[in-house]
Amino acid sequence: MKYDALIIGGGAAGMQCALVLGSAKNKEFATGKTVGIIKHQKASHLHSALLNNVFGIAPGTTGKEVLELANEQLTSLYPHVDCIEKEKVLEVSGTPGEFIVRTNKNSYQAALVVVALGYTNNFDIEGLNQYLEPHAMANPSKERVQLRNNNHLVEKGIYVAGTLAGWRSQVAIAAGSGAQVATDILTLWNNGEHTKVHDKV
Numbered sequence: 207m208k209y210d211a212l213i214i215g216g217g218a219a220g221m222q223c224a225l226v227l228g229s230a231k232n233k234e235f236a237t238g239k240t241v242g243i244i245k246h247q248k249a250s251h252l253h254s255a256l257l258n259n260v261f262g263i264a265p266g267t268t269g270k271e272v273l274e275l276a277n278e279q280l281t282s283l284y285p286h287v288d289c290i291e292k293e294k295v296l297e298v299s300g301t302p303g304e305f306i307v308r309t310n311k312n313s314y315q316a317a318l319v320v321v322a323l324g325y326t327n328n329f330d331i332e333g334l335n336q337y338l339e340p341h342a343m344a345n346p347s348k349e350r351v352q353l354r355n356n357n358h359l360v361e362k363g364i365y366v367a368g369t370l371a372g373w374r375s376q377v378a379i380a381a382g383s384g385a386q387v388a389t390d391i392l393t394l395w396n397n398g399e400h401t402k403v404h405d406k407v
């Protein structure tokens with residue numbers, strides 16, 4: 207199976223990116239597009255977060271609960287998005303349109319890759335390490351990292367989203383970044399014509 211878009215990382219940015227891409231299923235330009243997410247979630251910062259300040263989320267909700275809800279939302283509303291569970295990404299190689307994402311268990315082909323792996327300094331993905339740089343908007347003493355990018359684009363076909371894109375660590379920002387990347391991909395699939403996905407009451 208070759209994915210048209212494969213998201214790696216199932217935290218705030220990756221899950222939001224998957225939800226927006228999944229929601230485009232009825233758009234003509236997205237018909238037949240295959241989307242996957244490597245949803246290893248063990249290391250998401252959401253696991254230790256208590257969320258009182260996030261728009262639309264009831265105060266007192268834990269990040270863990272939000273992840274569980276998002277998993278349910280993705281699989282029930284957009285089951286065509288392939289969820290690859292509990293695999294750790296080790297390497298991204300290849301060229302635009304023909305990337306190979308290697309995990310500890312499998313290898314996947316993808317035309318586009320979205321990297322949403324968080325900003326911790328233990329980042330070590332062969333093929334992406336050359337884009338690493340110190341995080342520009344975090345306390346230097348924490349040694350956070352980001353991937354060099356221009357408006358989320360690392361290089362042709364490789365996007366970065368969330369804190370790893372250089373954004374500050376707030377759920378709303380990380381999720382917004384994931385949504386932005388999703389609409390960039392949808393716009394690309396729509397031959398460059400700007401697009402978004404809105405459901406109406």
Ligand SMILES: Cc1cc2nc3c(=O)[nH]c(=O)nc-3n(C[C@H](O)[C@H](O)[C@H](O)COP(=O)(O)OP(=O)(O)OC[C@H]3O[C@@H](n4cnc5c(N)ncnc54)[C@H](O)[C@@H]3O)c2cc1C
Nearest residue numbers: 215217218219247249251255295324368369375376377380
């Ligand atoms: C203690 C704490 C409290 C917080 N409280 C708040 C708060 O009150 N309000 C707020 O707005 N924000 C809060 N945050 C911040 C919020 O959790 C982050 O901003 C948000 O989770 C960042 O999203 P992200 O997608 O960039 O990274 P993450 O959510 O960390 O997601 C990264 C994902 O990548 C996966 N991953 C990593 N390496 C690999 C690999 N090799 N292969 C596959 N997958 C991999 C991880 O498992 C994870 O699923 C808090 C964070 C912490 C730590």
